[in-house]
Amino acid sequence: MDITFKNVTYIYQPNTPFSHKAIEDLSFQVESGTFMAIIGHTGSGKSTLIQHLNGLSVPTDGEVVIGEYRLSKHDKPRDMKELRSRVGVVFQYPEHQLFEETVAKDIAFGPQNFGVNEAEIGQRIKEIIPAVGLNETVLERSPFDLSGGQMRRVAIAGVLAVKPDVLVLDEPTAGLDPRGQKEIMDMFYKLHKEQGLTTILVTHSMEDALKYADQVLILNKGTKFMEGTPLEVFNEKDALQSVQLDVPEIVQFLNRFEEKFGQTIPFQKQSIKEIAQSIQQIIEGAESR
Amino acid sequence: MNNSLIIGQYVPGNSLVHRLDPRTKITIIFFFVFIVFFANNIASYSLLTVFALTCMFTSKVPIRFIIKGLTPVWFLIIFTFILHLFVTREGTVILEFWIFEFYSGGLIQGIAIALRFFLLILVTSLLTLTTTPIEITDAIEDMLHPLKRFKFPVHELALMMSISLRFIPTLMQETDKISRAQASRGVDFKTGPIKERIKAVVPLLVPLFVSAFKRAEELAMAMEARGYQGGEGRSKLRELKIEKRDIFIFILFAIVVAALLLIRSYS
Numbered sequence: 276m277d278i279t280f281k282n283v284t285y286i287y288q289p290n291t292p293f294s295h296k297a298i299e300d301l302s303f304q305v306e307s308g309t310f311m312a313i314i315g316h317t318g319s320g321k322s323t324l325i326q327h328l329n330g331l332s333v334p335t336d337g338e339v340v341i342g343e344y345r346l347s348k349h350d351k352p353r354d355m356k357e358l359r360s361r362v363g364v365v366f367q368y369p370e371h372q373l374f375e376e377t378v379a380k381d382i383a384f385g386p387q388n389f390g391v392n393e394a395e396i397g398q399r400i401k402e403i404i405p406a407v408g409l410n411e412t413v414l415e416r417s418p419f420d421l422s423g424g425q426m427r428r429v430a431i432a433g434v435l436a437v438k439p440d441v442l443v444l445d446e447p448t449a450g451l452d453p454r455g456q457k458e459i460m461d462m463f464y465k466l467h468k469e470q471g472l473t474t475i476l477v478t479h480s481m482e483d484a485l486k487y488a489d490q491v492l493i494l495n496k497g498t499k500f501m502e503g504t505p506l507e508v509f510n511e512k513d514a515l516q517s518v519q520l521d522v523p524e525i526v527q528f529l530n531r532f533e534e535k536f537g538q539t540i541p542f543q544k545q546s547i548k549e550i551a552q553s554i555q556q557i558i559e560g561a562e563s564r
Numbered sequence: 565m566n567n568s569l570i571i572g573q574y575v576p577g578n579s580l581v582h583r584l585d586p587r588t589k590i591t592i593i594f595f596f597v598f599i600v601f602f603a604n605n606i607a608s609y610s611l612l613t614v615f616a617l618t619c620m621f622t623s624k625v626p627i628r629f630i631i632k633g634l635t636p637v638w639f640l641i642i643f644t645f646i647l648h649l650f651v652t653r654e655g656t657v658i659l660e661f662w663i664f665e666f667y668s669g670g671l672i673q674g675i676a677i678a679l680r681f682f683l684l685i686l687v688t689s690l691l692t693l694t695t696t697p698i699e700i701t702d703a704i705e706d707m708l709h710p711l712k713r714f715k716f717p718v719h720e721l722a723l724m725m726s727i728s729l730r731f732i733p734t735l736m737q738e739t740d741k742i743s744r745a746q747a748s749r750g751v752d753f754k755t756g757p758i759k760e761r762i763k764a765v766v767p768l769l770v771p772l773f774v775s776a777f778k779r780a781e782e783l784a785m786a787m788e789a790r791g792y793q794g795g796e797g798r799s800k801l802r803e804l805k806i807e808k809r810d811i812f813i814f815i816l817f818a819i820v821v822a823a824l825l826l827i828r829s830y831s
Contacts (some may be wrong), residue, residue: 390751
């Protein structure tokens with residue numbers, strides 16, 4: 276589903292001394308099938324933005340359009356549930372939302388609410404469990420007996436079981452070990468590709484944004500600071516530093532290389548190996564001269 | 565978003581009323597509640613009203629908030645007024661209507677009682693509007709201190725109060741977070757038949773309890789790790805201190821009380 280934000284402003288507790296503008300005049304577009312990363316510091320409005328994607332928040336001003344659903348001060352979709360079945364949200368620390376007696380029941384909770392029949396749910400659980408890297412033996416266990424990483428996977432499975440068209444991920448790997456982080460991100464990316472999802476990833480990790488995203492949106496204090504492909508955005512080192520964001524390590528390395536040796540290797544998402552080869556060529560070129 | 569949560573009804577500010585020692589405020593309100601019942605004529609009522617309104621205006625709390633704080637009791641105020649109007653049969657008849665007769669005494673009594681209620685609630689809500697819950701807890705701990713002699717666990721009580729106050733916003737946030745997550749999974753908290761809506765509370769309450777227990781455990785562990793051992797020999801970051809302004813307010817209040825008693829005995 277295409278997603279469009281048109282001049283969206285969102286104010287918490289308007290007309291009180293606590294009123295607080297979380298998003299201001301934000302406009303952007305995400306085409307169906309895009310993997311978009313949203314980056315910004317705490318308090319930049321990322322979490323508020325996410326809540327607009329499935330109607331948990333409705334803009335104070337402006338308009339959000341998701342597929343055929345339109346959200347603004349004046350019109351809300353009559354069937355919010357339908358919108359929510361098509362936009363799946365994995366919140367920060369999603370394991371906090373587990374509540375059922377068994378893992379199977381918890382995964383089935385979402386699809387049940389959206390009226391998927393039992394046979395279909397059983398089928399989906401069977402497919403999802405290996406996809407999120409779990410073993411079928413956990414299905415009959417209590418989610419509260421599992422390890423943190425396993426709980427996270429169960430919670431993610433609960434969102435995926437709804438089979439949404441748009442997948443919204445709010446720092447889905449926070450607090451996991453590096454291996455778990457990579458496994459989970461790779462899994463999301465695989466799903467994104469295989470099922471043609473539109474994925475919105477909120478992250479602090481420039482590396483993840485660089486690796487997976489087609490489009491990057493950088494928020495600063497509730498407004499759009501930059502938008503573009505990862506290449507465009509991460510080559511703006513100075514602009515990023517002005518809002519205390521770092522460029523990915525690999526880009527940092529190339530910048531330092533340029534500073535030190537006066538040789539430019541343009542960054543085009545090469546792998547580390549390819550960069551090593553470019554450097555080798557430069558060195559060999561220098562030697563042969 | 566964190567600082568946008570209202571704890572109790574506290575409205576931040578830097579007025580004289582805000583800066584008063586919470587003990588001063590509590591003491592004055594305690595006595596004010598008594599002397600309101602001593603007022604018995606127009607002069608004494610106006611004196612108290614002027615005092616209460618002055619406090620209200622110096623606090624600089626927006627009137628909207630005060631009115632909002634009064635909403636639950638408007639009904640009571642109006643109800644007592646009407647009751648007096650219908651029931652009291654003193655003075656002269658001022659209005660006859662169908663089978664009812666309204667007496668002047670009823671009207672006056674009604675206004676007096678309604679005003680009494682209004683003043684009580686205005687002043688007490690002013691306390692919670694201008695004092696943070698933590699200040700109130702500190703003041704209560706300090707004022708209950710003499711009870712320690714009778715083995716009353718004053719410190720523990722205050723600690724319990726401040727911990728629960730401290731965790732109200734946390735739990736509110738948590739509730740907010742979990743209800744958003746469950747709403748995204750298709751739970752409908754707002755519409756649908758009552759039975760369904762009650763059932764919808766389970767996915768909210770279970771995670772909330774789980775996290776509350778976890779938090780309690782972590783807090784207890786953190787306190788022990790830092791050597792907490794109760795109130796014995798414990799010092800405070802913000803020491804309560806009676807300042808000049810507190811003394812000034814006490815004197816002012818004493819004058820009001822004296823004037824009230826004087827007016828009362830002359831009538």
